[in-house]
Amino acid sequence: MINILIHSFYDLMRSKWSYVYFLFYLMLGFLLLFFNSDLSKSIITLMNVIVVLTPLIGTIFGAMYFYNSKEFVELLLAQPLKRRTIFLGQFFGLSLSLTLSLVAGLGIPFMVYGIFMSSDIFNFFTLLMVGSVLTFVFTALSYYIALSNDDKIKGIGFAILVWLFMAVIYDGLFLIFLVLFEEYPLEYASLGASMFNPIDLSRMLIILKLDISALLGYTGAVLQNFFGTSWGMLATSSMLLLWVIVPINRIVAKSKKKDF
Amino acid sequence: MIAVKNLHKSFGSLNVLDGLDIQALDQGIFAILGPNGSGKTTLIKCILGMVIPDKGSIQINGKEVLGEWAYRGSISYMPQIANFPPNLKVIELINMIKSLRPEAIHEEALIETFGLKDSLEKKLVNLSGGTKQKVNIVLTFMSDSPLIILDEPTTGLDPLALTSLKQLILQERDKGKTILITSHIMSFIEEMADEVVFLLEGNIFFNGTIDSLMKQTKARNLELAISTIIQNSND
Numbered sequence: 001m002i003n004i005l006i007h008s009f010y011d012l013m014r015s016k017w018s019y020v021y022f023l024f025y026l027m028l029g030f031l032l033l034f035f036n037s038d039l040s041k042s043i044i045t046l047m048n049v050i051v052v053l054t055p056l057i058g059t060i061f062g063a064m065y066f067y068n069s070k071e072f073v074e075l076l077l078a079q080p081l082k083r084r085t086i087f088l089g090q091f092f093g094l095s096l097s098l099t100l101s102l103v104a105g106l107g108i109p110f111m112v113y114g115i116f117m118s119s120d121i122f123n124f125f126t127l128l129m130v131g132s133v134l135t136f137v138f139t140a141l142s143y144y145i146a147l148s149n150d151d152k153i154k155g156i157g158f159a160i161l162v163w164l165f166m167a168v169i170y171d172g173l174f175l176i177f178l179v180l181f182e183e184y185p186l187e188y189a190s191l192g193a194s195m196f197n198p199i200d201l202s203r204m205l206i207i208l209k210l211d212i213s214a215l216l217g218y219t220g221a222v223l224q225n226f227f228g229t230s231w232g233m234l235a236t237s238s239m240l241l242l243w244v245i246v247p248i249n250r251i252v253a254k255s256k257k258k259d260f
Numbered sequence: 261m262i263a264v265k266n267l268h269k270s271f272g273s274l275n276v277l278d279g280l281d282i283q284a285l286d287q288g289i290f291a292i293l294g295p296n297g298s299g300k301t302t303l304i305k306c307i308l309g310m311v312i313p314d315k316g317s318i319q320i321n322g323k324e325v326l327g328e329w330a331y332r333g334s335i336s337y338m339p340q341i342a343n344f345p346p347n348l349k350v351i352e353l354i355n356m357i358k359s360l361r362p363e364a365i366h367e368e369a370l371i372e373t374f375g376l377k378d379s380l381e382k383k384l385v386n387l388s389g390g391t392k393q394k395v396n397i398v399l400t401f402m403s404d405s406p407l408i409i410l411d412e413p414t415t416g417l418d419p420l421a422l423t424s425l426k427q428l429i430l431q432e433r434d435k436g437k438t439i440l441i442t443s444h445i446m447s448f449i450e451e452m453a454d455e456v457v458f459l460l461e462g463n464i465f466f467n468g469t470i471d472s473l474m475k476q477t478k479a480r481n482l483e484l485a486i487s488t489i490i491q492n493s494n495d
């Protein structure tokens with residue numbers, strides 16, 4: 001698997017899109033810090049960008065990469081390799097290269113502005129961790145969708161719809177739900193509902209870490225109340241991890257049955 | 261070497277392979293022929309484990325291979341469309357396949373033969389279709405596998421490369437290997453193949469030497485013989 005991973009990784013590291021993605025974060029980081037040299041505030045602004053943007057990029061790259069490497073996968077399928085080796089190798093190669101663009105792109109400007117000397121270093125690491133995990137989650141989801149749909153347009157469309165649902169529609173539905181049932185105690189229902197959206201989970205995890213209760217929102221407050229900060233972070237992190245493990249599991253199961 | 265028994269595969273309602281049986285194909289060059297949609301590619305992909313059959317068995321050297329993976333180390337497969345990761349260099353791709361195969365690899369002579377020396381450091385995205393096909397040939401023939409499967413190997417080749425490819429195939433046959441070829445270019449098949457396996461509607465229509473096929477159809481050449489069979493089946 002490492003062999004496939006390394007080759008996918010190298011292939012992507014030379015693609016211009018990895019550089020575009022890297023340069024975008026680099027510019028974003030420098031601009032934010034230039035206009036607002038407070039590291040802590042920049043981290044909060046970045047959070048709002050990261051929880052929406054990393055899933056979108058993961059979604060688009062995951063599906064596109066699968067469709068573009070189809071013939072290459074066929075070449076690999078004819079080699080003495082297990083199917084799991086091929087698909088997991090590709091998936092991790094892709095996720096890691098996207099993660100590298102994110103970490104390097106944001107890491108460099110924050111390093112220049114002295115993040116290592118600041119007490120915000122752990123918050124910044126949390127932000128990068130969450131961005132990386134979200135990249136893995138959405139790359140896995142869209143890779144799985146691409147694997148299940150031979151039609152490229154359908155696959156990419158469906159993958160973007162999943163992103164849109166998680167990033168925008170879910171919160172809207174959630175709000176309608178809260179308004180409709182406002183007479184009932186909704187604490188646990190809403191807590192449960194936010195567990196099923198990796199983007200919400202990530203947002204809560206970062207806010208818990210940053211300890212800004214004003215930004216916590218309803219579910220965040222319930223969560224903090226219910227678990228306390230450290231248990232809350234543990235609960236959200238474990239759920240996020242499940243969001244990585246389950247789609248990867250599905251990729252393996254699907255790849256075993258598919259005809260190429 | 262290869263034996264196929266009662267192989268079934270359908271895609272949705274389309275029955276592509278319908279209880280296909282092939283008695284052992286041993287040493288030599290076998291052409292797998294048939295009209296479009298007759299199941300040639302599906303058969304090859306079943307042998308390679310890329311398509312999972314609904315029913316049946318495929319044995320290579322007496323061992324059942326369905327659901328296995330290590331046996332692919334004894335097969336060299338040349339796919340129809342040569343489409344590789346665009347940002348890898350030719351030499352990196354060769355080294356990658358090299359690292360995945362269990363047997364000894366000899367690529368230098370092939371690179372020389374097909375004039376790829378100057379292209380080794382180029383990225384695959386910058387190569388022409390014909391040059392990609394030459395890379396495809398090198399990747400296929402550089403490993404010393406007892407079974408070679410070629411899917412439309414002549415696509416995009418210039419006459420010089422085509423001659424080299426023919427020589428290469430004959431050399432491999434003389435080493436006692438089993439070679440399966442699909443092609444729509446009948447002159448190529450006529451020149452190369454020892455035997456023909458003709459598929460029609462998911463089953464074997466004819467299996468034997470080219471001479472006996474010609475006698476059976478009373479045609480002047482292979483192209484006419486094949487056309488006669490396809491036309492008769494349509495009537």
